[in-house]
Amino acid sequence: MKTGDLAIQGAATRTGGIFLHARKLFRWETLLLAAILIDFAINTVMSPYFLSLWTISDVAVSVTEKAIVALAMAFVIIAGEIDISVGGTIALCSVVMGLVARAGLPLPLVVLSALAAGLACGCLNGLLIARLKVPSIVATIGTMTLFRGIAYAVMGDGVLKTYPAGFSWFGQGYVVGPISIELVLFVGLGVVAGAVLHYTPLGRRIIAIGSNPVASRMSGIAVDRVRFGLFVLVGVAAGLASVLLTSRLGSTRPSIGQGWELDIITIVILGGVSIDGGVGTIAGVALAALLMGLVNFGLGLLNVPGIVVSVVTGAMLIVVVAVPAALKRFGLAGGRR
Amino acid sequence: MPEPHTGMLATIRRLNLTREAGLFGLILLALALIAPLYPAFLRPANLSGLLDDTALLILLAVGEMLVLISRGVDLSIAANLALTGMIVASLNQAYPGIAVPVLILLAIAIGAALGAINGALIWLLRLPSIVVTLGTLSIYRGAVFLVSHGKWVNSNAMSPAFLGFVRLSFGGITMLTWVAVAVVAAIAFFLRATISGRNLFAAGNNPGASIYAGIDIGWMQFVAFTIAGAISGLAGYLWVSRFAVAYTDIASGFELQVIAACVIGGVSITGGVGTVAGVVLGALFLGVIKNALPLVGVSPFFQMAVSGLVITTAVIVNARGQKASVRRILEQPAL
Numbered sequence: 001m002k003t004g005d006l007a008i009q010g011a012a013t014r015t016g017g018i019f020l021h022a023r024k025l026f027r028w029e030t031l032l033l034a035a036i037l038i039d040f041a042i043n044t045v046m047s048p049y050f051l052s053l054w055t056i057s058d059v060a061v062s063v064t065e066k067a068i069v070a071l072a073m074a075f076v077i078i079a080g081e082i083d084i085s086v087g088g089t090i091a092l093c094s095v096v097m098g099l100v101a102r103a104g105l106p107l108p109l110v111v112l113s114a115l116a117a118g119l120a121c122g123c124l125n126g127l128l129i130a131r132l133k134v135p136s137i138v139a140t141i142g143t144m145t146l147f148r149g150i151a152y153a154v155m156g157d158g159v160l161k162t163y164p165a166g167f168s169w170f171g172q173g174y175v176v177g178p179i180s181i182e183l184v185l186f187v188g189l190g191v192v193a194g195a196v197l198h199y200t201p202l203g204r205r206i207i208a209i210g211s212n213p214v215a216s217r218m219s220g221i222a223v224d225r226v227r228f229g230l231f232v233l234v235g236v237a238a239g240l241a242s243v244l245l246t247s248r249l250g251s252t253r254p255s256i257g258q259g260w261e262l263d264i265i266t267i268v269i270l271g272g273v274s275i276d277g278g279v280g281t282i283a284g285v286a287l288a289a290l291l292m293g294l295v296n297f298g299l300g301l302l303n304v305p306g307i308v309v310s311v312v313t314g315a316m317l318i319v320v321v322a323v324p325a326a327l328k329r330f331g332l333a334g335g336r337r
Numbered sequence: 338m339p340e341p342h343t344g345m346l347a348t349i350r351r352l353n354l355t356r357e358a359g360l361f362g363l364i365l366l367a368l369a370l371i372a373p374l375y376p377a378f379l380r381p382a383n384l385s386g387l388l389d390d391t392a393l394l395i396l397l398a399v400g401e402m403l404v405l406i407s408r409g410v411d412l413s414i415a416a417n418l419a420l421t422g423m424i425v426a427s428l429n430q431a432y433p434g435i436a437v438p439v440l441i442l443l444a445i446a447i448g449a450a451l452g453a454i455n456g457a458l459i460w461l462l463r464l465p466s467i468v469v470t471l472g473t474l475s476i477y478r479g480a481v482f483l484v485s486h487g488k489w490v491n492s493n494a495m496s497p498a499f500l501g502f503v504r505l506s507f508g509g510i511t512m513l514t515w516v517a518v519a520v521v522a523a524i525a526f527f528l529r530a531t532i533s534g535r536n537l538f539a540a541g542n543n544p545g546a547s548i549y550a551g552i553d554i555g556w557m558q559f560v561a562f563t564i565a566g567a568i569s570g571l572a573g574y575l576w577v578s579r580f581a582v583a584y585t586d587i588a589s590g591f592e593l594q595v596i597a598a599c600v601i602g603g604v605s606i607t608g609g610v611g612t613v614a615g616v617v618l619g620a621l622f623l624g625v626i627k628n629a630l631p632l633v634g635v636s637p638f639f640q641m642a643v644s645g646l647v648i649t650t651a652v653i654v655n656a657r658g659q660k661a662s663v664r665r666i667l668e669q670p671a672l
Contacts, residue, residue, distance in 0.1 A: 082467075084593075132653055135606045137410070137467075141593050142652045146645030153642040262471060275465045307482040307585065314475025317468065318458065325462040 028272035032287040036294060043298035050301060057178035061171075061248070063293030064182040065241040066260060067286070070267040071186075071193045072237035074285045076230045077268050078197070080210040080277025081136040083231060085125060086238045086264055088147030090257035093117040093242035095151045098160030098252035107164045114246075115239040121147055122235020126228035136231075144261070151254040161251035171248030182244055194282035206230070210277030266317050267292055356603045356655075360618040367625050375632045383628070385511060389503075389579060391624030392517035393572055397591070398598040398620045399524050399613060400568035405599055406528075406541045407554075407561040408608030409459060409466035414569040415591040416477035417451045419583075421573030423481045426490040426499075426583035433496040440499070444574035445567050451477060452566015456559035463555065466562075474592070481585045492581035503578045513575055520568060525613040527564075537561060542609030598623050601651040622651070 043050045050056075069086050076083050097114040105113075121143070128139040173181045197203040208216045209223050217223045246252055271288035273280030292313065299309045371378050378384075397414055404411040424447055425440045451473070458469045492500065505512040528534040540547045540554040547554050577583040602619025604611030626647055630640045 128649075128653060134653055138596075138600050138606050138652050139649075141596055141600075142645065142649035144593070144645075145597075145641060146649050149640075149642030149645035153636075153639045156636070156638040262474070265471060266475075269468050269471075275468050305482065305487070307479050307487075310475040311479030311483070314472040314479070317475075318464075318472035321464050321468055322458060322462055325464055329462060 029281065029284050029287055032271070032284060032291055036287065036291050039291065039294045039298060043294060043301065046298065047301040050298065053178045055297075057174075057180060057183070059293045059297040060183045060186075060290075061180050062297055063289055064180075064186045065245045065248075066264050066267060067186055067289035067293075068189060068244070069234065069237045069241045069260070069264045070271075070285055070289055071189055071282065072230075072234040073264050074268045074271065074273050074280055074282060075193070075197065075206060076136075076234050077265075077273050077275060078210045078277060078280045079206050079227060079230055080213060081129065081227060081230065082265070082275075083125060083140050083234050084137060084261050084265075085121065085140040085144040085147055086234060086241075087257045087260040088144040088149075088151070089118055089121040089235055089238035090242040090245065090260060091151040091254055092121060092147040093239045094246045094252040094256050095154050095160070095254065097242065097246060098163075099154070101163045101167070102160060107166055110164060110167065111170070111243050114243045115236055118235040118237070118239020118242065119232060120235070121238070122232035123228075125235065126231035129231060130224040130228040148254065148258075155252070155254040159251050159253050163247075163250070167247055168250060169247070171244045171246070182248075185240075185244075190282060190286050194286075197282055202226075207278055210279075212278075263292075263313070266313060270317060270320055357612065357615050357618060360602070360615065360622060364618065364622050364625055367622075367629065371625075371629045371633065375629075378629060378632050381509070383632070385509070385514075387624055387628040388514045389511055390628065391621055392514045393576060393579070394595065394598055394624060395517050395617055395620040396520055396568055396572045396575070397595045398602070398616045399521055400565035401592075401595050402599050402602075402604050402611050402613070402616045403524070403528075403537065403561040404466070404558075404565045405596075405604045405606060406537055406609060406611050407558045408541045408544070409558055409561065410470065410596070410606070411452075411455065411466065411562060411565050412470040412592050413451070413455060413473040413477055414565060414595060415588040416474045416481070417448055417566055417569040418573040418576055418591070419481045419585070419587045419589070420451065420477045420484070421447045421570040422577035422587060423485050423490070423573075423583045423585075425574050426495060426577045427484060429496055429499045430490050430494040433499075437498050437502050441502075441571065441574055444570045446570070448570015448573060449563050449567035452569065453559070453563045455566065456562030459562065460555040460559040466558070478585070478589075485583070485585060487585060490577070490583040495578070495581065500578050500581055503575055513579055516571070516575065520571070521613055521617060524564075528613065533557070533560060538609055594623065597648045597652070600655055601648070603655060623648075 069090075073083060073086065093114040096117040097110055100113040101110045125136075125140055125143055128134045128143070129136045170181060175181060175184050197206065205216070205221045205226060208219075208221060209226060213223055242257070245257060249256070267289050268280075268285055269275060270292065271280065271285035273285065295312060295316070296309050299312065300306075368378075397418070401411055401414060421444050425444045428435060428443070429440060455466070455469055455473055458464050459466050503511060503513040503516075507515060526534075528537070536547070536552045537557050537560070539550065540552050540557040544554045576588060580587070598620040599611070599616055600606065600619070601622060602611070602615035602617070604616060604619075623644070627640070627644065630643060631637065635643060
């Protein structure tokens, strides 16, 4: 009877518990930090070009756009949902922005149009999920195709690159020395995200929804309203990432940000957020983004092709979730059952 | 709840019937709208192309359905297809003497092994399937590049027998479609008539009760992922020989279309619910739309937007219908 109960519990909570237990042994963030230092050392030894302030600044730029969306995605995944449509949203926002810029409208409107398009995409997702009760993975698979499809329908095989003067500031500008606008923006947003998630009632509610949506509703949390808001948030974040990415590249093509959804979700999971919801920290996500940036950049310096880098990323993702699970299952004798 | 079962059961049966009948009606409606206006659609060459394209989607969707029923999701099937396809194409290029049946068996074995890697991580370490297959998606896709060094295997490097198998025709229907029919029949038999098949439904429906009933739900997931992998491997050979080319990016992103076909066909993303007939119809629906768009004169750049609209709409309709008609076999009287 007793073992039966435990088995059911194990089956029901699955990996939600794994992270919790691993946390008792060692903090996830400490491990990430160690991995970052190791990779930093490896990069320094392997490439003579790595150890310079400007190179390290480039590391940040190469991953910041994904990291900004990852911050919002962390909220969504902690709340027990997922958004596969972010890559499509980035493309659609970039196209809207490109059209607004071509029409000759001023810079602030160009940027606002991308954020507004992201907001609209997020609202559609939120409506499907919170209102029409479509499971988020299914809904966003549909809207992913829809958003990118609209981008292709509008653009064809064309390219939009008539952006107003000063637009390149967002993706290519620096605040002081090698500290880029993108980096400052990410750090600022990261601090806000961390404060909201870990120190406000709203943050606690989001974690509660991810842990147990039914109990959360019973205890008076407007679950669907929060869910809707989170999808809007991730849409706006994708809009912002679209501004930065388009500004950095200097042009819009409908294939922009292709496959980014997987990289962004990988950063979030790597950061110790449980895919089952209810568990995760913003510090972990930020460190995971830094680690991913360092690994990608280090391999890039060694002329490793991008597709091979994705093998390393994929392996990292699995190892990072498998090791604590394996320790728990095989290492800590009698830990289970 | 002992009393309302008979009434509820009848309603549920009716709903399930209408879902598949409705989908079938929708496909017929699409055909009825397209065929008179665009007679080219009904040309044998076009119809056989439609069947061949859809056969690949049906194969993968039936495999994905098993995984979805077990409460998992497999994002790596298209990468599995690409890797297996590249391996058999490269083997054929290097050793044209290897018989095609041997290569097909090899493709099934490699695909099953790749699926079993997913399954083992999920079964033994209890990792969430979406995380595992997100990782193996990148790894398998990158492995295609490592195996091929980024080179393409073109049709002139493939032996005539390698290319010919899928094009053999029986009764006007290609071998590719017959293979899909055979796999669909086998999976339907597995789900309906074997103990493992019933256990798979039970494990996905109600894991807690399944454990009390003596079903190892982790093992059932392992089985589902391995079969899905084997089907992906088989589809890998079929894909490269049908399109007569193998390269790193083949079928990139196809996994999402496969999941869409399953959802449109009435498979529940939360496990335990799905029928082979529904999935076949779901895939056929997507296949007909995809095949008809260029004929109707929709620009290629608009096709993705239209597919997106169709998928999103179908998904909303289905997800809403599902709430009323979730079939839970463990709560039914003895079958």
